[in-house]
Amino acid sequence: MRAHLQLIDSQAQGRPMPNAAHEPLHLETDVLVIGAGGAGMYAAIESARGGASVLLADRALIGRGGATVMAMMTVAVALGQDGPDDPAFHFADTLAAGRGLCNAPLSQLLCEDGPACILEMDAWGVGWARNGSAIKAAFAPGHDRPRCVYVDFLNTGPAVSKTLRTALHKHKGVRRVGDLLIVDLVKSGDAVTGAVAIDMSTGAPVTIAAGVTIVATGGLTRLYRRNSASANMGGDGYALGLRAGARLIDMEFVQFFPIGHLAPRMIGLDPIMWDPFRYKLGGRLLNGRMEDFIGRYGTEETGRYITTRDQATYAITKEVEAGRGTPHGGAYLSFMHLSEAELKAAFGPVIDRIRDNGIDLTKMPVEVAPIAHYHMGGIAVDSDMQTGVSGLLAAGEAVGGANGANRLSGNAITEALVFGRRAGRTAAEMVRLGASATAFRTADAEAALSLATAQGTRGPNLAAQVAELQSLMWEQAGPFRTGEKLQKGLARLDALVASLPERPPGAPAAFDTERLDWFDLRNMTLVARTVIEAALLRTESRGAHQREDHPGLSDAWTCNQFITLSGAKPVTARGPLIDPPKLPAHEAAQ
Amino acid sequence: MSRQQTSRLTIARGEASGPQAAQTFEVPYEPGQSVLDGLRWIRVHKDPSLAFRFACLNANACKECMMEIDGQVEYACLARLEPRDMQLAPLSNKALVRDLVTEIAPPAERLRGKGR
Numbered sequence: 141m142r143a144h145l146q147l148i149d150s151q152a153q154g155r156p157m158p159n160a161a162h163e164p165l166h167l168e169t170d171v172l173v174i175g176a177g178g179a180g181m182y183a184a185i186e187s188a189r190g191g192a193s194v195l196l197a198d199r200a201l202i203g204r205g206g207a208t209v210m211a212m213m214t215v216a217v218a219l220g221q222d223g224p225d226d227p228a229f230h231f232a233d234t235l236a237a238g239r240g241l242c243n244a245p246l247s248q249l250l251c252e253d254g255p256a257c258i259l260e261m262d263a264w265g266v267g268w269a270r271n272g273s274a275i276k277a278a279f280a281p282g283h284d285r286p287r288c289v290y291v292d293f294l295n296t297g298p299a300v301s302k303t304l305r306t307a308l309h310k311h312k313g314v315r316r317v318g319d320l321l322i323v324d325l326v327k328s329g330d331a332v333t334g335a336v337a338i339d340m341s342t343g344a345p346v347t348i349a350a351g352v353t354i355v356a357t358g359g360l361t362r363l364y365r366r367n368s369a370s371a372n373m374g375g376d377g378y379a380l381g382l383r384a385g386a387r388l389i390d391m392e393f394v395q396f397f398p399i400g401h402l403a404p405r406m407i408g409l410d411p412i413m414w415d416p417f418r419y420k421l422g423g424r425l426l427n428g429r430m431e432d433f434i435g436r437y438g439t440e441e442t443g444r445y446i447t448t449r450d451q452a453t454y455a456i457t458k459e460v461e462a463g464r465g466t467p468h469g470g471a472y473l474s475f476m477h478l479s480e481a482e483l484k485a486a487f488g489p490v491i492d493r494i495r496d497n498g499i500d501l502t503k504m505p506v507e508v509a510p511i512a513h514y515h516m517g518g519i520a521v522d523s524d525m526q527t528g529v530s531g532l533l534a535a536g537e538a539v540g541g542a543n544g545a546n547r548l549s550g551n552a553i554t555e556a557l558v559f560g561r562r563a564g565r566t567a568a569e570m571v572r573l574g575a576s577a578t579a580f581r582t583a584d585a586e587a588a589l590s591l592a593t594a595q596g597t598r599g600p601n602l603a604a605q606v607a608e609l610q611s612l613m614w615e616q617a618g619p620f621r622t623g624e625k626l627q628k629g630l631a632r633l634d635a636l637v638a639s640l641p642e643r644p645p646g647a648p649a650a651f652d653t654e655r656l657d658w659f660d661l662r663n664m665t666l667v668a669r670t671v672i673e674a675a676l677l678r679t680e681s682r683g684a685h686q687r688e689d690h691p692g693l694s695d696a697w698t699c700n701q702f703i704t705l706s707g708a709k710p711v712t713a714r715g716p717l718i719d720p721p722k723l724p725a726h727e728a729a730q
Numbered sequence: 731m732s733r734q735q736t737s738r739l740t741i742a743r744g745e746a747s748g749p750q751a752a753q754t755f756e757v758p759y760e761p762g763q764s765v766l767d768g769l770r771w772i773r774v775h776k777d778p779s780l781a782f783r784f785a786c787l788n789a790n791a792c793k794e795c796m797m798e799i800d801g802q803v804e805y806a807c808l809a810r811l812e813p814r815d816m817q818l819a820p821l822s823n824k825a826l827v828r829d830l831v832t833e834i835a836p837p838a839e840r841l842r843g844k845g846r
Contacts, residue, residue, distance in 0.1 A: 165841065202839050204792040205785035298791060316839045339841050341827050346841070370785040370792065405762025408808045410789035497762070603778035650745055651781045651828040653773065 164589065165339065165346045168577040169195035169315070171567045172335060172350035174322050174377065177206030178553060179536025180356035181304035182257070182560030183567070187354075188311035190568020195348060196308070197320040197337065203305040204318075205372040206358045207514075207537060208556055211297030213416035214280050214288035216550030217254040221274035222286065227251040229284055234551060237282045237448065238516075238544020239683040240698050241390065243718045245523045246542035250551060250558050257557040258289060266303040267291050278419050280549035282448045288550040293488045294416055300553060320346065322376070323659060324588035325353060325384040326580065331530035332384050333580040336588035340656070343648035345592040349580030352531055352567040355381055355519060356560060359537040360394070363668050364512035365607075365614040368400055368412045374660050375667030377538040381519040382666065382710065386527040388703040389540040389715075390517035391667075392674035393684045395547050396619040398452035399425070400511025403468040406497040411511055413490075414473055415549075420486045425452070426472040426505065427464040433471075450546050450683050453510045453619050460509075470509030475501045510619055514552055516543045516684060517674075520702060525563035531575065535563035541700070541718070545683025596643030602657035608636055609664055617672050622689040626676040633672065637665050670703045670710045677701060677712055735759050737768055737811050741780070742819040746826040753777075759813040764788055766795050766806040769818075769830075781829040782806065796821060797830045806830075 171187040173180045176198035184196040198205055218230040231251040235242050262268055262275065268289045269276045277286040291299040308314055319340040326334045332353050337346040357377030361369035378388055399418070401411040417423055425447075427433045434447055437455035447455070456471045466472055475483065480502055483491050494501060518540030525533045536556040543551055567575075616629025644658040678701065680694035681687050702715045737757045744750030755776055757768040769782050785792035788807045795806040798819040806818075824832035833840065 200783075200785040200792065201794060201835050204794055209791045210786050210789055317841050318835045318839050320841060341833065341841065367787075369787075371787065372785050405760070407762070407764040407788050407810065408790040408805075410786070410791065601774070601778045603773040604775070607774045649828075651831045652779070653781050654778050657778060 165344060166349070167195060167346065168349045169193050170351045170571045170576060171195070171564075172197065172348055172353045173356055174335070174354065174380070175206060175356035175358060175536070175538070176202040176316070176318075177356065177358055177536065178208035178300055178304060178556035179538070179560035179563070180354070181301075181308055182557050183354050183356055183535050183564040184314050185304070185307055185311060186561045186564025187567045188313045190565060190572070192313065192568045192571040194311075194314040195350065196314055196316045197322065197348075198318050199321045199340065199376075200370075200372055201318040202316045203301045205370050207369055207373060208553065209297045209301040210368070210370060210410055211300065211553050212294045212410055212413055213290040213296050213419060214278060214550035215258065215290065215296060215553040216280070216283065216288050216548060217258045217554055218251065218287060219255050219258060219275055219277065219289070222271050222277040225277070225285060225287060227254065230254070230287060233283050234543065234548050237546050237548035239546055239693070241544035241682070241700060241717070243389070243541030243544075243700075245718060246521070246539070247544075249523050249562065250542050250555050253558040253562065254554045257554070257561055261300065261303055261557065264303045264307050266299050280419055282548045283550070288419070290416070293490050294410075294413060296553070321656065321659060322380060323592045325380050325532065326585045326588060327384055328579055328581050328584045331579060332532040333584065334577070336585050336592055338592050338648070338659070340651055342650050343652055343655070345589055345648070347582065347585050347589065349577035350531075351575035351577055351579070352533060352570045354525070354563045354567055355532070355534045355538050356536045356563070357538050359515035359518070360667050360671070361512040361515065363610065363613045363664055363671070364394070364618070365610040366400065366509070367512040368397055368410065369512070374664045376663050377534065378518060378670070379663035379666045381527065381532070381534065381538075382670070382703070382705045384532060385529045385705070386532060386534070387520040388517060388670055389520040389700050390544070390674075391540070391670040391703055392678050392701065393516035393545050394512060394671065395449060395514040395516060395684045396453045396510040397513030398449055398456055398510050399471075399473055399508035400513070401506065402466070402470040402509040403507040404497070404499060406494070406499070408493060409497070412513065414506070414508055417475065417487070421475055421478060421482070424474045424477070425456075426474055427459045428466045428472070429464055430472065431464075433459050433464070448546070449549070450686075454686065456508075456510060457620055466507045468507050468509070470507045472505035473508045474505035476503065476505065478502065514547055516540065516545065516547055523562070524566040525559055526566065531579075533563045533566055535559040545685060591644075593648055594643040595647040596641050596645045598645045598654065599641045600639055602640075602645070602654050602661060605636060605640065605661055606657055606664070609633075609661070609668060612636070613668055613671070617668075617675055619684070620686050620688055621675050622687065623676060624689075626672050629672045630669070630676070633665060633668055640665070666710065670712070673710060673712050674701045674703065735813060737813055738815045739765075739768055739772070740815060740817050741829065743780070743829045745828050757811065759811060763811040764807050765799060765809040765811050765816070765818070768811045769806060781827070781831045783831050783834070794834070796834065798822060
């Protein structure tokens with residue numbers, strides 16, 4: 141049962157592949173992990189430690205795509221090394237940031253298991269910045285005390301990814317496969333029993349039989365024109381989950397990061413890099429007239445960086461709307477009050493990279509503006525990362541609920557690690573209890589296989605259609621919404637969907653980008669619809685969801701919205717909040 | 731003057747098994763852009779079939795956009811788009827997949843493993 145992954149294809153037996161594009165490969169594994177970011181890699185490690193064989197699949201290269209590698213700095217965790225702290229305080233801050241909508245058991249799990257994951261990463265040599273022997277904690281907005289660990293300089297994401305990649309290599313039972321695009325999950329009866337994929341390097345279809353499948357595909361920020369994510373974050377996992385019968389939660393809550401880089405143009409630097417600058421150096425946020433303005437919107441900053449993301453996004457957008465924006469339509473961020481030596485002490489070689497882009501921070505401000513950054517919503521799970529669909533788990537940003545209506549700074553990487561580890565643990569336990577690849581039946585994969593190999597005509601430019609989708613989401617379902625805008629968004633989305641060909645263009649081939657766009661648009665248009673429809677229904681303003689036609693928080697809306705698929709259509713319904721547990725079950729399990 | 735506002739990207743295209751040919755695209759030049767920005771512009775405005783790897787957007791975090799630019803191995807996200815003729819080719823020391831996409835994953839992380 142615990143047989144190692146098998147590769148059953150003609151090439152494995154030494155024969156050539158006369159027609160690679162149509163020769164299905166079949167893989168078998170105890171646990172299939174989709175997505176090799178922080179959550180997926182930790183899930184794979186934990187599944188393997190529990191004795192399961194693992195197939196870790198990613199549409200990009202392993203540990204390179206996704207959001208984790210792009211994390212700049214902060215990872216929130218109540219270690220209590222660099223000053224007193226307790227997960228209970230982190231939990232309280234997470235709930236407060238979530239504006240009353242957090243799935244409290246998930247938030248609690250994030251906060252309570254965070255220290256163990258961070259310390260394990262430390263033991264694996266990630267290199268958290270130190271204050272003497274203590275892991276150093278930085279202050280970030282929304283936290284009641286310094287609580288965010290990081291790796292210098294702006295190296296948190298790459299260091300976390302590299303550490304997990306190295307840790308993965310120690311586990312012989314983990315097979316890592318990049319360039320593998322999952323088309324659909326396969327259901328046998330009520331259970332997910334594997335997936336159908338496309339081998340991007342040949343275009344050939346692949347069937348995967350798995351006892352347990354973990355969706356760790358990250359979020360949906362690629363749906364927006366201005367985004368800080370990777371090109372892979374088009375909400376694949378949400379669409380895969382929906383089509384397999386899972387429920388999505390809180391899809392209306394997209395976090396916009398307020399100070400994404402806007403101008404002058406820079407290369408080789410992440411657009412959210414100014415956040416760590418603010419953590420370390422404060423910095424001044426100024427309007428187009430070089431005036432302080434954050435105070436006008438309720439939060440007075442006195443040199444410290446305390447404005448939460450939803451407040452800052454609101455303030456910058458309103459200032460631009462009032463005609464007080466910068467030339468490119470944002471706000472100025474200035475470090476001109478600091479010396480070169482102070483900048484270098486905080487960010488070392490990064491200052492040179494900025495200077496290479498023609499920016500001297502001691503002499504000029506940069507322009508910043510909100511940018512789609514993270515998704516609070518996602519697949520609804522319990523504290524074991526179970527989706528309610530047998531055989532299907534989720535982890536990381538693909539999971540919704542832990543951060544409610546607004547995510548606290550630093551919780552994303554913690555969530556990836558904690559939920560990944562938890563999902564891996566659950567998967568291994570399911571395998572111990574008998575889950576195996578044997579439940580997969582080829583007949584159940586037929587529909588997805590025929591889609592993966594379908595041949596269609598080349599029609600409209602699908603890369604341009606992706607750009608249109610990103611524009612419509614930015615313009616109609618961005619940080620500030622109205623019923624009218626959202627309705628227009630739905631109409632534009634309907635028109636876009638109507639213009640798409642019914643079948644993927646061309647025939648299976650190596651790295652056929654148009655075909656890949658077609659499969660991406662299939663997912664992205666479905667997920668975009670869930671965001672717009674949930675946003676349209678929520679007639680209040682809360683956290684990251686701001687309705688200009690419904691200002692203010694409404695008690696009647698202190699509830700979650702759940703989305704399921706009925707036929708091809710998403711259906712949104714209200715559900716009650718999930719209450720905090722009396723005694724967290726995971727403590728008993730440890 | 732208008733020529734100075736244009737980057738001419740001549741790109742080696744084709745699959746490993748088929749013929750390869752160079753194709754030239756004119757891309758509007760904007761100071762501060764990367765070569766990757768130019769390639770993404772081509773897909774949206776000229777030819778969606780152009781293949782190149784990238785995951786992160788100009789952050790140089792994913793390290794997937796490595797190619798040969800004017801004969802030098804570079805990341806397309808770090809190389810500046812310039813208002814002149816530029817030659818883009820796939821990595822010559824890696825197996826070609828299509829256009830600018832090569833097999834850059836470690837052999838153990840490919841579907842068909844080390845024997846590929």
